[in-house]
Amino acid sequence: MTVLVHPVLLCGGSGTRLWPLSRKSFPKQFARITGDTSLFQEAAKRLSGAGFAAPMVITGNDFRFIVTEQLAAIEIAPQAILIEPEGRNTAPAALAAALVLAAQDPKALMLLAPSDHVIPDAAAFRAAVTAAAPRALAGDFVTMGITPTRAETGYGYLELAPGGHPDATEPQQLARFIEKPDAERAARMIASGNFLWNAGIFLFTAATLISAFRTLAPEILGPVEGAVAEAQPDLSFLRLAPGPWDKVPDISIDYAIMEKSANLAVMPYSAGWSDLGGWDAVWQESGPDGAGNVTSDHATAIDCRDTLLRSESPRIELVGIGLEDILAVATTDAVLIAHKSEAQRVKEAVSALKARKVPQATQFPTDHRPWGMFESLITGPRFQVKRIVVKPGAALSLQSHHHRSEHWIVVEGTAKVTIDDKVQLVTENQSVYIPLGAVHRMENPGKVPMVLIEVQTGSYLGEDDIIRYEDVYARGQGAKG
Incomplete structure (x- = not known):
């Protein structure tokens, strides 16, 4: 059987x-x-x-x-x-x-x-x-x-x-x-x-x-x-x-x-298992070299031993010199440095960041959505700049905002943009303005990913300032729905 x-x-x-x-x-x-x-x-x-x-x-x-x-x-x-x-x-x-x-x-x-x-x-x-x-x-x-x-x-x-x-x-x-x-x-x-x-x-x-x-x-x-x-x-x-x-x-x-x-x-x-319960386990499972080092792309170890150097961004080159038993992990918005014996205490750092209400404790600058993703590039008191990637054939919800207006600049591909009762195609190097309160939607009608830069301005720029009227992903209201 x-x-x-x-x-x-x-x-x-x-x-x-x-x-x-x-x-x-x-x-x-x-x-x-x-x-x-x-x-x-x-x-x-x-x-x-x-x-x-x-x-x-x-x-x-x-x-x-x-x-x-x-x-x-x-x-x-x-x-x-x-x-x-x-x-x-x-x-x-x-x-x-x-x-x-x-x-x-x-x-x-x-x-x-x-x-x-x-x-x-x-x-x-x-x-x-x-x-x-x-x-x-x-x-x-x-x-x-x-x-x-x-x-x-x-x-x-x-x-x-x-x-x-x-x-x-x-x-x-x-x-x-x-x-x-x-x-x-x-x-x-x-x-x-x-x-x-x-x-x-x-x-x-x-x-x-x-x-x-x-x-x-x-x-x-x-x-x-x-x-x-x-x-x-x-x-x-x-x-x-x-x-x-x-x-x-x-x-x-x-x-x-x-x-x-x-x-x-x-x-x-007995054929090998790890729950990757800490960066020390990642170091072990990644196959350290002869000096005991593990380095990622965009990371360099000089005279280091038994050390993990990991950069998650091509914009950040991580260099360690004369380190031993050290864990160093860099992302675009945070850096962790710890002795390998203290790997299990990383969750204490997360708790401390949460207590200070630091967004890096729980949130990435990159946010994944069913239509693609966006990355926050820079944020000020009344403005935010994002890079938005929309998958071929995908569409954001038909939506409006109470507190912000938006300016979209297409840098790759073509966007189909709805603003109230007007629908238009916006191609590379073209831009469009979405006034505060306007009902709008962004779609990618093409066969390749569409990339645009979004500049938001307003009194409140949180992701929960959104009213959805139509959505192919049935997400309802809220930041992610």
Whole structure:
């Protein structure tokens, strides 16, 4: 019998430990960190092919078009994209996916996986999932256990039951979950040879998970059932109902279900894995050179050792001289410099920036939209300059503003511009003025991306100063809708 695995990709979170490359507005799963494609795209490709159904993705409202765009770029069509009204951790998300799948097949085999991990050997990982499938189909929860390579304090651990083998090629009985240990306890566990890292990747049937919630966490089951039953289709998405979802507690699947269950097994996996939980992990996974250095394009290391130098912009040349065990990451609007041993404290920096209401804490100068993107180039008290890129055939909403006027200068391609009842084509080196309050729209009728420079002037320049009258992406009102 051929077993079909249904991948469920968790695609929320803010990824603060990889700031400034990962921020709330564009978290690490969507970024190109270790290759030419994003971590999310790599996860989708890894869990595709023979034996795997099209993926189900669970994400937030602001990321829904990023998800569809990145999947389209790798030619993978999702089975479904569920939109959470608010992030409530992994337990409610997993249960919502199980309820949707169970409506088609209660015995559907689910692989619940984060979308921001690095697993270099995709074939080996798929083979491990296949080996674990019979145990999951028999009604057990199977978690992927990673062979430890060091006494890591940033991961949870899995203790094998007596007689378990950490290098087995089939699922082993799991005794218990262990919270992130201190260094001394981690060293003892590694020395015992009876522990694996907890990757947070689980294999089970939809029916097994729903039954476990009914027994162990009924307070979660009811609201999530309501959110799924009242879910509404929106374009190609399925929006979970916000009313019932508001009653859902914020809790991980580990706490809600796994740590209370008796039917636990672990599938050992030793072919390489990282959750990229900090810049020190990125340094390790990026393959340091003979001196232990990792440098990106636009970065130069002179007499450095065991150092990461990474510039995300061709406009910023990052140079390190005589550095050792240093992490330096530069974006167009922020720079991080830290000792490698302090990598886990980056989230403290994000908290400090949030407390000061610094926009760089959560927002990028570049903002991705379903029609393309824009980049804020310079901002003053009553003006802002943006570079806007509109994809071929795409159109912004028909809209107006209460507090600003705009001047558009086309620098590449041709724009079809609507201003009140006038429609005109604006080509390269031409410009057009949009008065305050005018109802307007920008479209790209061409076959190549259209680029323009927008100069805004007014008393308030926030992205929420927008009234939408028509929108092909059905975004409603608000900054992103």
